[in-house]
Amino acid sequence: MKLYSAKQIYKADQISIKKEEIGSNELMERAALQLFNWMHLRMQGAPVKIHLFCGIGNNGGDGIALARHLVDHGYNVEVYVVNYSEKRSKDFLINLDRLKDRKVWPHFMNSDDELPQIGGEDIIVDGIFGIGLNRTPDEWVVKIIQHLNNSKAFILSIDIPSGLFTDQGPDNFQAIIKSNYVLSFQTPKLVFFLPETGTFIEQWEVLDIGLDPEYLRVTETDYELIGKNEVLTMYKPREKYGHKGTYGHSLIIGGSYGKIGSVCLSSRAALHAGSGLVTSFVPKIGYSILQTSLPEVMVLTDTDENELTDIKFNLEPSVIGVGVGIGTSEVTIKALSSFLKSNKLPLVIDADALNILSKNKALLKDLSEDSILTPHPKELERLIGNWKDDFEKLAKVKEFSKKYKCIVVIKGAHTIIVHGEKGYVNTTGNPGMATAGSGDVLTGIITGLRAQGYPALDAAIFGVYLHGRSGDIAVESTGFQSLTASHLIANLAGAFIDLFKMPEPPEVEKENQQN
Ligand SMILES: NC(=O)C1=CN([C@@H]2O[C@H](COP(=O)(O)OP(=O)(O)OC[C@H]3O[C@@H](n4cnc5c(N)ncnc54)[C@H](O)[C@@H]3O)[C@@H](O)[C@H]2O)[C@@H](O)CC1
Numbered sequence: 001m002k003l004y005s006a007k008q009i010y011k012a013d014q015i016s017i018k019k020e021e022i023g024s025n026e027l028m029e030r031a032a033l034q035l036f037n038w039m040h041l042r043m044q045g046a047p048v049k050i051h052l053f054c055g056i057g058n059n060g061g062d063g064i065a066l067a068r069h070l071v072d073h074g075y076n077v078e079v080y081v082v083n084y085s086e087k088r089s090k091d092f093l094i095n096l097d098r099l100k101d102r103k104v105w106p107h108f109m110n111s112d113d114e115l116p117q118i119g120g121e122d123i124i125v126d127g128i129f130g131i132g133l134n135r136t137p138d139e140w141v142v143k144i145i146q147h148l149n150n151s152k153a154f155i156l157s158i159d160i161p162s163g164l165f166t167d168q169g170p171d172n173f174q175a176i177i178k179s180n181y182v183l184s185f186q187t188p189k190l191v192f193f194l195p196e197t198g199t200f201i202e203q204w205e206v207l208d209i210g211l212d213p214e215y216l217r218v219t220e221t222d223y224e225l226i227g228k229n230e231v232l233t234m235y236k237p238r239e240k241y242g243h244k245g246t247y248g249h250s251l252i253i254g255g256s257y258g259k260i261g262s263v264c265l266s267s268r269a270a271l272h273a274g275s276g277l278v279t280s281f282v283p284k285i286g287y288s289i290l291q292t293s294l295p296e297v298m299v300l301t302d303t304d305e306n307e308l309t310d311i312k313f314n315l316e317p318s319v320i321g322v323g324v325g326i327g328t329s330e331v332t333i334k335a336l337s338s339f340l341k342s343n344k345l346p347l348v349i350d351a352d353a354l355n356i357l358s359k360n361k362a363l364l365k366d367l368s369e370d371s372i373l374t375p376h377p378k379e380l381e382r383l384i385g386n387w388k389d390d391f392e393k394l395a396k397v398k399e400f401s402k403k404y405k406c407i408v409v410i411k412g413a414h415t416i417i418v419h420g421e422k423g424y425v426n427t428t429g430n431p432g433m434a435t436a437g438s439g440d441v442l443t444g445i446i447t448g449l450r451a452q453g454y455p456a457l458d459a460a461i462f463g464v465y466l467h468g469r470s471g472d473i474a475v476e477s478t479g480f481q482s483l484t485a486s487h488l489i490a491n492l493a494g495a496f497i498d499l500f501k502m503p504e505p506p507e508v509e510k511e512n513q514q515n
């Protein structure tokens with residue numbers, strides 16, 4: 001699913017109005033009706049108090065129009081206009097008049113007004129600012145936002161939590177509505193998925209207001225959301241006459257004394273991801289451990305007992321996953337450096353290999369093209385330096401990806417895969433996956449996919465998706481706290497099978513089928 005920028009949404013808005021020969025207020029009416037239907041379906045006329053806080057732009061206009069529909073259906077409504085500017089939008093004014101026709105008089109709130117009482121069981125509709133926000137709200141508006149956040153009421157935001165910029169980082173975190181539910185028009189916004197701002201959104205849903213499908217189809221976006229539909233197009237079915245050689249050979253290079261487990265996890269994950277063959281290259285200490293715990297895996301050893309000192313092997317794997325558990329000793333740095341200098345094979349680079357690259361930036365130019373780097377936030381910071389906000393981070397990663405012709409997997413709650421100018425935002429996974437070895441499993445999955453001939457970008461995107469989906473399946477039986485990295489591997493099969501499961505029919509249809 002594409003993630004459109006505010007500029008693109010405004011453009012789609014204009015094109016739709018022109019093509020369909022409708023007024024902009026009709027588009028607002030569509031939006032308001034969608035909002036109303038959503039609420040009405042869930043509330044079924046319940047006499048809960050609904051406080052609608054509306055700005056003076058089109059987001060406020062949506063709120064005012066929604067208020068009219070709620071009033072028409074007998075809901076218990078209180079409307080407030082947060083009067084932060086004289087420049088009221090045309091469609092806001094049209095809808096304000098329509099509301100007044102119903103003899104509903106909003107409270108016009110100005111800087112020195114008292115804040116209204118809001119009960120814990122009430123509902124707040126947040127229509128103060130939408131995607132038109134272009135500067136931090138004034139102090140008195142921030143006070144209102146804080147007041148709403150401090151209430152115990154359920155907050156439903158129209159389009160985007162008020163105070164959140166659509167395409168840049170916030171400069172005052174106090175000035176943002178903490179939303180329980182966002183009904184976002186046509187497209188979720190990138191900020192819903194970034195670590196700094198994602199916390200302001202508990203749940204979101206897209207409402208289709210019918211913006212011009214042609215424009216939406218042909219318009220390229222900087223970011224895409226990755227779900228099942230997106231990865232299904234990448235999936236490579238197994239061939240009837242395929243053999244283990246058809247599905248590639250993964251080499252996992254890693255480990256040191258006390259950290260052989262990481263290699264076990266990566267190697268096992270590569271196997272379960274479908275790699276035809278898997279070989280592990282470890283210090284001697286890892287030999288028996290791997291041979292005992294993973295009979296399917298072949299093992300090669302370094303000349304040293306405890307750490308990697310000389311990475312040489314006499315085979316030609318399809319892909320190499322390197323870095324898990326290697327440490328950063330001088331000898332290992334040397335070994336990795338000379339390995340990278342001579343290597344031409346596709347790479348997946350993780351953990352201490354990333355830390356070594358950070359300290360020896362000259363090595364970055366030795367990476368084979370389309371190498372996949374999988375840093376967690378701390379490793380990323382070492383690699384690209386610190387950042388002011390998530391947008392600066394993304395810009396820096398894009399530069400890095402272009403400069404070194406590599407793919408960067410920014411691990412997090414919503415992992416983002418960056419390839420040149422483009423970012424792919426993953427939607428699977430859960431907090432249970434913040435556990436030891438989870439990253440080693442991801443490295444193994446991506447390596448295993450790459451071995452089977454998935455192009456680098458597909459392997460990274462699909463691997464991240466499957467890793468998260470395994471976690472989502474696992475957590476149903478483990479709970480968040482007890483989920484371990486091994487559970488991720490054990491549930492990888494389920495993640496593959498799930499790709500082809502038909503979606504469950506909605507409850508209403510199930511009932512009809514039974515009758
Ligand atoms: N496709 C679309 O574009 C549609 C947009 N709709 C709604 O329209 C919204 C966008 O409306 P607007 O462009 O009117 O903008 P907003 O309603 O988000 O903001 C209102 C206006 O306030 C001003 N402003 C920005 N930051 C301010 C600040 N900190 N303090 C004071 N004034 C500030 C700006 O001039 C801005 O246009 C969307 O979020 C959505 O809710 C819907 O009506 C349906 C169609």
Ligand SMILES: [K+]
Nearest residue numbers: 126129160162
């Ligand atoms: K809003």
